[in-house]
Amino acid sequence: MSFFFCLTNPGLEASLKLEMSKRFPHWKLSFSAPGFITFKGEGKFPDRPYLARYWGEVLGKGVLEGGEVLRLEKGGEWTVKIHTPRPFWFDAPEAVLPEESPSRAWLKIEEAIRLFDLSVMTGDVAMEVGASPGGAVMNLLDRGLIVKGVDPALMDPRVLKHPNFTHLKKPFQELTPEETSGVDWWLSDLNLAPGSVLSHLGRILRSVDTKPRGLILTLKLAKPEVAAEIAQHESRVQEWGYRTCVRLLPSHHKEVLLLAIK
Ligand SMILES: C[S@@+](CC[C@H](N)C(=O)[O-])C[C@H]1O[C@@H](n2cnc3c(N)ncnc32)[C@H](O)[C@@H]1O
Structure with a gap:
């Protein structure tokens, strides 16, 4: 049995779960916290879910060797291997909305x-x-x-x-x-x-x-x-x-x- 995780934006958890259940029905929901959802299944990992900002393999709950530690506000600590290439905002500051912009x-x-x-x-x-x-x-x-x-x-x-x-x-x-x-x-x-x-x-x-x-x-x-x-x-x-x-x-x-x- 393997586990993988998705990080999504707040409010999209239900949408991501529905996407997963339709596109990759063999992967079953395992754990869910705000913005962080894990799935369990056998065999090859599915393609990146559309509604995952980041995704990858879960090595285990807590702080373990050989991975990166995600510290969630609500949901504890998880050691993971991130599969998504790191986009610019992972390490660099995010783009900032200028004050004069009429909208987001x-x-x-x-x-x-x-x-x-x-x-x-x-x-x-x-x-x-x-x-x-x-x-x-x-x-x-x-x-x-x-x-x-x-x-x-x-x-x-x-x-x-x-x-x-x-x-x-x-x-x-x-x-x-x-x-x-x-x-x-x-x-x-x-x-x-x-x-x-x-x-x-x-x-x-x-x-x-x-x-x-x-x-x-x-x-x-x-x-x-x-x-x-x-x-x-x-x-x-x-x-x-x-x-x-x-x-x-x-x-x-x-x-x-x-x-x-x-
Ligand atoms: C999320 S807002 C757009 C925000 C905008 N892109 C910005 O940069 O500020 C959605 C817009 O879609 C417009 N809209 C809804 N139905 C439309 C239609 N049939 N044709 C053109 N605009 C429509 C609404 O009036 C609303 O202003």
Whole structure:
């Protein structure tokens, strides 16, 4: 019998357990504390769960030889072998949300760009659906991108007055082919069910001549059941001709990143 652990973000424990039970049913829940869950099973370890920030092998409870010690606020000490490559924020300070940012979404895009070393460049065109109040837009404008923000809600006035910003103040389902053409980076941060977002996005992408280089999609996990659908959403985006990766970022609450690169 082997044991492995997952570290997830607070509030996503039930989603992670559901994801595991669907994707890797042979691995059974063993121990659960806030943000830390262990599973037991036989044979090869499964692939990294989508909703694990870190994962790896559990060597045992308490402080043992040959591993690293996790000291949990609630859940005790565990000796583990971490399998995930250490992302930048494990050893270095995390990206910090600037005071002037209109929202936490500044941090989500910052972490995605840094972690995947995304080639967002001055002069690239980005479109964000679900853009209000404008944290992610502000980040991209500061990086020199030309940004279109789609949202029926109000944008932060500092974003609105930026010369490289256009507000399309309507639901993204009403975008026209002219408005969606010539986009390098497509961002989605809609508080809507991921299945319905991807259906509309698929339709839009079929209507453009050149697909965006990258899709940076935040899938909202409003209820645990949505976690069981992530694999399906990832396959759908791959069918559009993209390589994909699903990753839980440090700033995520009930959501996960689906990154797609052409
Ligand atoms: C999490 S907030 C977006 C935060 C934003 N990305 C930022 O950087 O500040 C979700 C947004 O989705 C918008 N939204 C919901 N349904 C929408 C739709 N059908 N079309 C466009 N925006 C929509 C909401 O108005 C809300 O502002």
